[in-house]
Amino acid sequence: MSIDKVKREFVEYVKKISAYSEALGLVYWDMRTGAPKKGIEQRAEVIGILSSEVFSMTTSEEMASYIARLSNQEAIRKLDEVTNKLVQECKKEYERNKKIPADEYKQYVVLQSKSQSVWEEAKEKSDFSLFQPYLEQIVAYIKKFVSYWGYENNKYDTLLDMYEPGMTIEILDDVFGKLRERIVPLVKDIADNPNKPETSFLFKRFPKEKQKEFSIEILKELGYDFDAGRLDETVHPFAIGLNPGDVRITTKYDENDFRTAVFGTIHECGHAVYEQNIDSKLTGTPLADGTSMGIHESQSLFFENFIGRNFSFWQKEYDLLKKYTGDQFANVSVEDFYRAINESKPSLIRIEADELTYPLHIMIRYEIEKALINDELEVSDLPAVWNKKYEEYLGVRPENDAEGVLQDVHWSDGSFGYFPSYALGYMYAAQFKAAMLKDIPEFDRLLKAGSIAPIKKWLTEKIHKYGKTKKPLEILMDTTGEGLNANYLIEYLEEKYRSVYKLQNES
Amino acid sequence: MSIDKVKREFVEYVKKISAYSEALGLVYWDMRTGAPKKGIEQRAEVIGILSSEVFSMTTSEEMASYIARLSNQEAIRKLDEVTNKLVQECKKEYERNKKIPADEYKQYVVLQSKSQSVWEEAKEKSDFSLFQPYLEQIVAYIKKFVSYWGYENNKYDTLLDMYEPGMTIEILDDVFGKLRERIVPLVKDIADNPNKPETSFLFKRFPKEKQKEFSIEILKELGYDFDAGRLDETVHPFAIGLNPGDVRITTKYDENDFRTAVFGTIHECGHAVYEQNIDSKLTGTPLADGTSMGIHESQSLFFENFIGRNFSFWQKEYDLLKKYTGDQFANVSVEDFYRAINESKPSLIRIEADELTYPLHIMIRYEIEKALINDELEVSDLPAVWNKKYEEYLGVRPENDAEGVLQDVHWSDGSFGYFPSYALGYMYAAQFKAAMLKDIPEFDRLLKAGSIAPIKKWLTEKIHKYGKTKKPLEILMDTTGEGLNANYLIEYLEEKYRSVYKLQNES
Incomplete structure (x- = not known):
């Protein structure tokens, strides 16, 4: 034949x-x-x-x-x-x-x-x-x-490879080491600093229907294509690509904390825009999917944090938000609003963590998984190890298993090797952002003008359209000219949080 | 083996x-x-x-x-x-x-x-x-x-059998002949009668959200199980049974004519209650389905007409309707409301026809199909034949093909033999109702009290639970003790419409 x-x-x-x-x-x-x-x-x-x-x-x-x-x-x-x-x-x-x-x-x-x-x-x-x-x-x-x-070098590499093809503990130990070294002290500085943002105005009642209307407007501005998707409500928000012409997102509404829906929706929007823009010639094959969990997460975090928690973005969108919130923010400046939505506070629950402390939650899980798989830790040791690491990295200690070692579903279904993708996505996103700035130095000006199209186009050309035809580290190399480099994320976080918390520069 | x-x-x-x-x-x-x-x-x-x-x-x-x-x-x-x-x-x-x-x-x-x-x-x-x-x-x-x-006796029987196993033109010619003989003059009497119901109060604005809330309350009262279904909105309403634990209905809202949604929902409710109550031992097999189109339609029409357009039903539900409609019906007695929703008027469009004239629309299609399949008619003759029959049966004549021979989708996908099910369902429903009255003589009292449960139970025990394990004519015989008999429908229509239109009795 x-x-x-x-x-x-x-x-x-x-x-x-x-x-x-x-x-x-x-x-x-x-x-x-x-x-x-x-x-x-x-x-x-x-x-x-x-x-x-x-x-x-x-x-x-x-x-x-x-x-x-x-x-x-x-x-x-x-x-x-x-x-x-x-x-x-x-x-x-x-x-x-x-x-x-x-x-x-x-x-x-x-x-x-x-x-x-x-x-x-x-x-x-x-x-x-x-x-x-x-x-x-x-x-x-x-x-x-x-x-x-x-496996070749380490058993855990085999698991990593399932979610992030090509990823190894050698790479992760290096980047996580650097992250830990710079973020743990920054978290501590912030905790000790008296310049806390005022946040009480965030928690006024914002009716669900209004939140939904606002979310839809924001989704449209961010380039989510409603002819190729829809927005629904679920207990746990998610994005699901049935095919590139049908990528659905869901969100959850908290009437006393609009951040849940708004930032959740923007996050899922990032996942969805990725899959909506995969080259249509891959449709109907397994290649019409995100190339890895980490790259997928890089897109959701790019949208959520690098766009959605960016000052320039809110310079544009704050008026729209005010339109939907009545007088909730009538006396709040956009600067104070921006500081409030970027509050950082060490906490026990990963999915409620802010941008800065989030990677530490992931590192704790990574270290535990690696040790478990390599027989350096018993399952029975988990609660004690967990609590100790939270104390060490975040300065907080769970009072019970529910808010400690039992908080995530992932281990119950055997998803070992998955957690690192969350932090990888974050590092990828920061690295993409740095590369994007070379091509689009007017990034912030675009956000301020509400022109997301060139940013979305860049992401599509460099990342989205390939689907699974390029491996994650190949995309990273082709797009940024180097392998995984934790410094982009570290620099982003240091700069942003020193500014939000009005810390003196170390140098 | x-x-x-x-x-x-x-x-x-x-x-x-x-x-x-x-x-x-x-x-x-x-x-x-x-x-x-x-x-x-x-x-x-x-x-x-x-x-x-x-x-x-x-x-x-x-x-x-x-x-x-x-x-x-x-x-x-x-x-x-x-x-x-x-x-x-x-x-x-x-x-x-x-x-x-x-x-x-x-x-x-x-x-x-x-x-x-x-x-x-x-x-x-x-x-x-x-x-x-x-x-x-x-x-x-x-x-x-x-x-x-x-085929055995007639080619058209083979087509009928696909939708209504066991049905033949011999049976249909007989029952349709009787229907025609009695309904055509009744329709004429009504047209000539000056006692028309006042209907203008039906067409005030009734907001979609309120219609939806009302429809949901009615669905619950009628025994539709929301734990085994859901209500959505579509252009063309339908019911679909995915399995007996998941039978969904859809409806369409017209803010200036609530009858579309309310009677449409009650109709689909009848289809859905049928499938929700199929014996669970049939789940996961093709037997977990309605036994025929006609029996399916008998259930939707039983709910829509024998319950939903019944005076006793509205004696109970009229207050609920008033709760949702503000002052739309403030000055309308339940008697006048009942007459209004039972207005009968010969019309051109089948899906907008009332209870009384509906069977005539079906007969026209039946006669045309039978002649087409038996080479007694050419496709090119259809528009002329169609218009002639409308004039003869209903006294109205289409002005163009859109409101005439082109109105239904059914022939375009080859569903010949399907139309009779609609009229069969109607005759079955009337025959079931007569049989039910022997077991439940307090039928109207139950409706007036809002106790649908015994009625639903009767339908489940006699019809629903069997799914496809009993053939339609078998169900009819077991439940009513006789074969198809058009007189039940004829008597029901004569009695009802003579009363609604205050006609003198013929006798």
């Missing part, structure tokens, strides 16, 4: 997998945005059937045969670049899935779902001991899977 | 088909309730892939083998009743689909979709000649399909 014919069949096969995945995506979106509860049990069957079909198609003999016929040297030479990337992507997934014995994987899936519900209960009762035996089993499985997958 | 083992495999196989169909159902619902337009093209791919998978699974060698092994006498004896029904259902679908050559079916599907868009254009331009060549092809295909499927 000619390479062309094999390619055509392979593409048809992959499109089928993508179609099933798209249907699954819609089922998930629907479950979170209002599917009636009595239909859930049968819907779970639908999810189970479609997911196993996807899994078996990605690991089938047929897939193996496509990969073999399309990944030899001759085929690679003859095929176009996108097809080559598609074959690589399928090959990677094939190998990852194929190495785990099917029955073990099945047991693991059952354990995951049990473990998640036990975690929920344990968190509610604030009792780690309930969760511990399940987490021990999860960790044991993850270690076993790593032994199937193999 | 033991029968039990074959049965288990068969059930797994069928569950997979049902899971794909459920996913498809969700995709359809989503497309109508707000899927962003730029995602539609790729979503159409998803629909195409999932539908062909469903089609090929229902006509596969594997399906043929299950049917062969499970439908012989020995198997039938050994299997439980539900499995036997399931095998029969799959067999029927297998045979229907298998008899059409795959390539012809594909061409037909392409034609259907073209024909629908041409119909839309033709309707917009009110020009039947645009649509005529497509309709001719559609009719030719349908005739050819009938020749593949075969």
